[in-house]
Amino acid sequence: MNNIGGAARTADSLISSQVKAGYKVSTVVLTYLDLSWTVDFKAGEEVIIMKVSGSKFNIGGPIHQILIAKQLSQVITNQKPDLIICHTAFVTKLYYLSKLFIGSISIPYISYIHSDYISESMAKVKADSIKAVIHNLSISIDSWINLTAIKQASGLAFVCKTLSERFLHLGLNHPRIAICYNPVIADQNNPSLNSTAKSWLSNSQLITFVSAARFHYPKDHKTLLQAFAKASETYSNIRLILLGDGDLETDIQALANSLNLRDIVLFAGSVPNPRAYFSLSRAVILASTFEGFGMVIVEAVASGVTFIASDCPVGPREISEVLKCGTLVPPSDVNALAAAIIEHVKTPPEKIDRSEQIERLFSESSCAENLELLIQQIIC
Known part of the structure; x- marks a missing residue:
C-alpha cells in the first residue's frame, strides 16, 4: 500500500479486521513522507516501511519505480506470504514488476482499486507537440502495464460498483470481483475548531458551507471558488471553509483573492x-x-448534513442513490454549482439521518466482510 488519499486509512481498518479474524498480516508501506508519520500506523503484526523519493502525486519516474519494485521483490521473498493485497493500481503495478526479477516468487494477489485512475490518466494527456507525443506515449505504456497487472490479479476489489463498471468497459471482465465501500471510520479526535470557522459556524446570520479536499487539480477548486463568488452576488451572508492542503494551495489562495473572496472564504488547513x-x-x-x-x-x-457534488464519472451519483440525498451538478459547471449553492441558501437547513444505511453499507465490518469473501474464493 502507499499513503495517498484515504487508501491508507481504509487499508489500516481492513488489516485490523483481518488480524482480529486470525490472519497473520504483514504490512508494507511505501512512503515519500518523513518516517515519523508512521507512528500512528498500527495495522498488522509487522509493519515494513519502504522510504521512496517523490511527492504526494508523483513517486518517481519509470526507472525509479523499477528500483522500488526490485526492493519490493526482496521484501516479498523474505516474507513468503500466502496472499498479497495491493492497495491502489500503482502498488499493483509495482508488485507486477517485482515478479520480473530473478529470484522473486510469484504469490496470488488482489488488486484493490481505490481511484478512477482511468480519468486521471486521460487528464494527464497533453496537447500536440513533440514533447507532448513523448509524454502521451509514456502515459499509454504506463496505463497498459497497469491494466495488465490488474487483469492478472487473482481477484479485484473496487471501492464502488460504478468504478468496477468503468473498468469493465475496458474489457476487464474478471471472474472474482468484490465491491467494498470505503468504511466510515469513527474519529476519536475532537480538536477545537479554527477560531474564524467557529465564529462563522456559530453565527445564525451566516450560512456556511464546507469543502474538504486536497488542493490538487481533480478537486477543481477553481470552479468551486468561481461558483461561490457568483452565488455571493445574490447572498452576501454565505461563507466557505476549505479544509485540506496540497501543491496548488498557493494558486487557489491567489484565485480567491482575485475574486475578492478574502473575507468570505477561509483556508483552514488540514484537520484531523x-x-x-x-x-x-x-x-x-x-x-x-x-x-x-x-x-x-x-x-x-454520517455527520447529519447533505451535500452538493459534481456528477463525475465515479462516486457521487452512486452515493446519492444509495443514501437518497444530495444535489448533483455537472462537473466544471460554474453556473450550475452557483445555482445549487443559492438553492441551499433559499431553502431551510436539511438535517439528514441515514444511520441505518451508513451502518449497513459503510461500516468497517461490512467492508471487511466483502473483502473476506473474495479472499476465501482465492485461498480455499
Whole structure:
C-alpha cells in the first residue's frame, strides 16, 4: 500500500479486521513522507516501511519505480506470504514488476482499486507537440502495464460498483470481483475548531458551507471558488471553509483573492477530524472533475448534513442513490454549482439521518466482510 488519499486509512481498518479474524498480516508501506508519520500506523503484526523519493502525486519516474519494485521483490521473498493485497493500481503495478526479477516468487494477489485512475490518466494527456507525443506515449505504456497487472490479479476489489463498471468497459471482465465501500471510520479526535470557522459556524446570520479536499487539480477548486463568488452576488451572508492542503494551495489562495473572496472564504488547513466542521455546516461541497469514490460526502451524511457534488464519472451519483440525498451538478459547471449553492441558501437547513444505511453499507465490518469473501474464493 502507499499513503495517498484515504487508501491508507481504509487499508489500516481492513488489516485490523483481518488480524482480529486470525490472519497473520504483514504490512508494507511505501512512503515519500518523513518516517515519523508512521507512528500512528498500527495495522498488522509487522509493519515494513519502504522510504521512496517523490511527492504526494508523483513517486518517481519509470526507472525509479523499477528500483522500488526490485526492493519490493526482496521484501516479498523474505516474507513468503500466502496472499498479497495491493492497495491502489500503482502498488499493483509495482508488485507486477517485482515478479520480473530473478529470484522473486510469484504469490496470488488482489488488486484493490481505490481511484478512477482511468480519468486521471486521460487528464494527464497533453496537447500536440513533440514533447507532448513523448509524454502521451509514456502515459499509454504506463496505463497498459497497469491494466495488465490488474487483469492478472487473482481477484479485484473496487471501492464502488460504478468504478468496477468503468473498468469493465475496458474489457476487464474478471471472474472474482468484490465491491467494498470505503468504511466510515469513527474519529476519536475532537480538536477545537479554527477560531474564524467557529465564529462563522456559530453565527445564525451566516450560512456556511464546507469543502474538504486536497488542493490538487481533480478537486477543481477553481470552479468551486468561481461558483461561490457568483452565488455571493445574490447572498452576501454565505461563507466557505476549505479544509485540506496540497501543491496548488498557493494558486487557489491567489484565485480567491482575485475574486475578492478574502473575507468570505477561509483556508483552514488540514484537520484531523473534518466531521466536526461538517456537522455545523449547511452542506458539504465536492467539486471534483473525477473521484475514486468521494468518501468525504458519505462522511458529511454520517455527520447529519447533505451535500452538493459534481456528477463525475465515479462516486457521487452512486452515493446519492444509495443514501437518497444530495444535489448533483455537472462537473466544471460554474453556473450550475452557483445555482445549487443559492438553492441551499433559499431553502431551510436539511438535517439528514441515514444511520441505518451508513451502518449497513459503510461500516468497517461490512467492508471487511466483502473483502473476506473474495479472499476465501482465492485461498480455499
